Amino acid sequence: MKEYTITVNGVAYDVTVEEKESGSATPAPSTAVMAVPPKKSTGAGSIPIKSGTAGKVYKIVASVGQGVKKGDAVIIIEAMKMEISVVAPQDGVVASIDCAAGDNIESGALLATLK
Template sequence: MALVDVKTEITGNIWKIVAAPGSRLEEDEQILIMESMKMEIPVSAPESGVVVEILVAEGDTVTEGTVVARIEA
């Protein structure tokens, strides 16, 4: 098992956290939704695994490349 960092691809705000620590996710399943320029952008699991931790809160502002979650794959 390896820890996988989930990073943002854009700058924006964390609008909604969809998955909680302990959740089992399949590859491409949503972890959270960001808002940028009035658009909703999903952040998805890069591979199947269990969410170990969520490193942001709803309302946080993040930049491109910010680690927002960790998955044990």
């Protein structure tokens, strides 16, 4: 089994695919592939915090209701074996966290909002 993230019309889906054995005389039975639609963003605040790169949400640093200063880390993304901090674009209060640790995300995805 292998896991992939595919994008269809701008929407990312996590899929699991079973590989067939090579040289098999009979076709392997088809395996159902379950596509998980992305979470709907709540966008409770007016100031979006978006991902600058595709990757996986490694850690959520801030919590809803927490005050943050411009440049404070809100979420950490793991991409290409590096941890990348997604920071607050300005001072504010975290209004929503629109992702969870372990989520695969695309560049430009809404991760959180501030108010």
